[in-house]
Amino acid sequence: MTDNRFKDHLGRPIVVVTGMGVITSLGQGIEDNWNALTAGKSGIHAIKRFPTEGMPTRIGGTVDFIEIPAGNAVERSYALARETTIEALTQARLSGDFNGPLFLAAPPVEPEWSDRFALAERAPPPDHDGDVYERFLAAMRAKPDPVFLEAVQFGSISERLADRFGTRGLPVTLSTACASGATAIQLGVEAIRQGRTERALTVATDGSISVEAVIRFSLLSALSTQNDAPEKASKPFSKDRDGFVIAEGAATLVLESMESAVARGAKILGVMKGCGEKADHFHRTRSSPDGGPAIATMRAALADAGIGEADIDYVNAHGTSTPENDKMEYGAMLAVFGERLKQIPVSSNKSMIGHTLTAAGAVEAVFSFQTMLTGTIPPTINYVNPDPAMELDVVPNVKRTADVSAVLSNSFGFGGQNASLVMTREPA
Secondary structure (H helix, E strand, C coil): CHHHEEEEECCCECCEEEEEEECCCCCHCCCCCCCCHHHCCCEEEEEECCCCCCCCCCCEECCCCCCCCCCCCHHHHHHHHHHHHHHHHHHHHCCCCCCCCCCEECCCCCCCHHHHHHHHHCCCCCCCCCCHHHHHHHHHHCCCCCCCHHHHCCCHHHHHHHHCCCCCCCEEEEEEEEHEEEEHHCCCHHHHCCCCEEEEEEEECCCCCCCHHHHHHHHHCCCCCCCCCHEEEEEHCCCCCCCCCCCEEEEEEEEHHHHHHCCCCCCCCEEEEEEEEEECCCCCCCCHHHCHHHHHHHHHHHHHHHHHHHHCEEEECCCCHHHHHHHHHHHHHHHHHHHHHCCCCCCCCHHHHECHHHHHHHHHHHHHHHHHHEEEEEECCCCCCCCCCCCCCCCECCECCCCCEEEEEEEEEEEHEEEECCCCCCCC
16 A cells, blocks of 8 residues: 555655765865855855966866876766765665665866867877867877876766665766756656656856856856955845856755665655756747746746645745846746745855855755755845845845744756755655
8 A cells, every 4th residue: 555645645655865975165074064055155266277368257166186197177077976875875874785866967078278279289290180189089099098098988977876875777977057956856756656667866166267267157147246355256136246157066855765764764855846847949048038937947846845835935046146047037936926935045155155056056056955954044144235227035144043933945046947945854
């Protein structure tokens, strides 16, 4: 006989979280991050990884305290993912082979320009109709470079994680821009709901800050140029916001069916209640000004969770600090929550950690669960010049004690990628 205690409103297995791990520019581990986040501390600083003279943006949330064997995005992203996964599995009290699928959100992988130039110098001279890629391949055959090869293989991070932690089946790597972390969680939730597994390892990582990344986002006019006071540059929903602050980080969540977690006596940290996603075809980098896809995404997540707008106690906003995106998100939330939006705390973790890109959705999911577990809402710092066009309770500058039982977390990304998660406390 089916035990309905472990089924949701649609008869699917309830999915719970039993382990979490996180790294951001604020530090390594949940404890250090949470203490800094709730204290309103910023992790944004001047970039020291590469020269920034002459660049319009010279600040970021780089993570430079994890040792890596080679200074590229793959090695850095793998190291961040490895450390957060160790923390999450330890909290979940799982050892040995994980024996469940791995869903990884990772940044797009491209070789550093310095590596490209070095390879070009080794390549044979071109003939009149020679193909540049054939020349590069010839150089690689003549002198194999395992470090370079590892750095240009998109799937290598997930394969290494799978080997390290003993996940089952082919590891899945996805990159859906700023929605990636939430999308990885959604894939894990769906795998459990569909009965394909009792547990899933969901990881999101991004260690991709490089000269090229900063220049590309600068050319899109997406980054803040308030370099003189880095800790004050990210100011979501403020009138003088001028762009997001690029950052790095990672988060891991161990998802399990509630039945499996209870059977093994695991501590349940909360419920992954609902997931929603919608595409936005308006523009490659801009969201629809009317917020239609974002509205549909939030409503889809609420419907999937089987709860209404009135049940949400807190919104962990996408809150990037860009003029257009904050305006769009506010309008979308207003359409979903109506006049009640003025009474709902809506804060942005990005005001302190910056935008961790492919890791953001998972990082903010961890902080959303921490909000419910501790009864503390992190603030939106740097909120000294409110935007009069947005009537929001952003939990300005100082944390707040509150009884939070349900959280909506938004991730709205480039390329029309939108995802929202609904998380709740463990059911009685």
